[in-house]
Amino acid sequence: MQPTSPILVTGGTGRLGRHVVARLRDAGCDVRVLSRRSQRPADGIEIVTGDLATGEGIEAAVDGAAVIVHCAGSAKGDEDKARNLVQAASQAGAPHIVYISVVGADRIPVVSRLDRAMFGYFASKLAAERVVADSGLPWTTLRATQFYDLFLLVAQQMAKLPVIPVPAGFQFQQIDEQEVASRLAELALGNPAGLVPDMGGPRVYAMADLLRAYLRATNRRRPIVSLPVPGEAARAIRAGANLAPEQAVGKRTWEDFLAERVGSNS
Numbered sequence: 465m466q467p468t469s470p471i472l473v474t475g476g477t478g479r480l481g482r483h484v485v486a487r488l489r490d491a492g493c494d495v496r497v498l499s500r501r502s503q504r505p506a507d508g509i510e511i512v513t514g515d516l517a518t519g520e521g522i523e524a525a526v527d528g529a530a531v532i533v534h535c536a537g538s539a540k541g542d543e544d545k546a547r548n549l550v551q552a553a554s555q556a557g558a559p560h561i562v563y564i565s566v567v568g569a570d571r572i573p574v575v576s577r578l579d580r581a582m583f584g585y586f587a588s589k590l591a592a593e594r595v596v597a598d599s600g601l602p603w604t605t606l607r608a609t610q611f612y613d614l615f616l617l618v619a620q621q622m623a624k625l626p627v628i629p630v631p632a633g634f635q636f637q638q639i640d641e642q643e644v645a646s647r648l649a650e651l652a653l654g655n656p657a658g659l660v661p662d663m664g665g666p667r668v669y670a671m672a673d674l675l676r677a678y679l680r681a682t683n684r685r686r687p688i689v690s691l692p693v694p695g696e697a698a699r700a701i702r703a704g705a706n707l708a709p710e711q712a713v714g715k716r717t718w719e720d721f722l723a724e725r726v727g728s729n730s
């Protein structure tokens with residue numbers, strides 16, 4: 465069923481959200497995007513300026529929206545952004561909230577100060593999931609693994625170092641954010657489903673291998689050294705808490721992504 469009222473996409477300017485906006489437009493939906501910065505509107509896309517951290521401008525963003533795809537996020541404070549969003553949404557009506565979280569949010573313990581400094585993001589995503597689930601609004605939450613686009617940024621920064629330090633035993637199962645966007649759009653056009661199965665990329669890679677593939681694709685050579693990372697959160701990641709091997713539903717591999725984005729030597 466396609467709603468006639470606009471679908472609000474928070475974070476519709478971000479890596480993931482802009483593809484969600486495109487998918488919903490392709491499906492013929494009117495889309496509203498919330499952004500902190502004023503943007504040039506495009507065909508069928510309304511822009512509302514607001515800030516989920518302060519609450520400014522959110523009432524106008526949620527007004528009349530039957531579905532809200534909540535893709536806005538940052539390294540810290542996603543639970544506060546989610547709280548401000550669901551409060552405004554509850555006052556405006558009973559929209560279906562579709563939330564994007566991260567695989568491992570419920571399995572990576574963030575207990576010490578070190579855990580919090582390095583991996584506080586996972587605790588913040590779990591807290592935001594709970595805000596959505598306890599909101600009284602109809603909801604759907606999808607947990608995805610890390611996006612290739614984000615890891616590309618990490619690889620680009622790390623490759624500037626003469627020697628690249630890599631946390632010992634860390635593995636990742638990145639996924640193409642466009643594939644996640646398609647799934648989110650599908651969920652937004654469906655009925656509220658609660659916590660749906662995780663979405664992971666097609667392969668699990670050692671972090672060092674991901675970097676080696678990037679170095680090959682960009683014709684660089686750098687020594688990679690393994691660095692032990694202390695703490696409970698790092699231990700959980702070494703044990704694979706950030707992976708979803710049984711949900712390896714993504715199709716595009718890191719090598720495919722690199723061949724398209726940075727060259728054909730991967």
Ligand SMILES: NC(=O)c1ccc[n+]([C@@H]2O[C@H](COP(=O)([O-])OP(=O)(O)OC[C@H]3O[C@@H](n4cnc5c(N)ncnc54)[C@H](OP(=O)(O)O)[C@@H]3O)[C@@H](O)[C@H]2O)c1
Nearest residue numbers: 475477478479480499500515516517536537565609610611
């Ligand atoms: N990146 C990953 O590997 C990954 C993996 C799994 C899940 N996720 C989740 O997917 C979501 C999107 O990630 P992404 O990588 O696409 O993020 P991104 O590219 O960094 O984009 C973040 C988006 O959030 C918006 N935003 C941030 N703070 C805001 C605020 N205070 N008020 C309103 N909007 C705000 C930004 O909009 P403006 O700058 O226009 O205001 C931007 O559109 C996040 O919830 C993230 O936790 C990401």
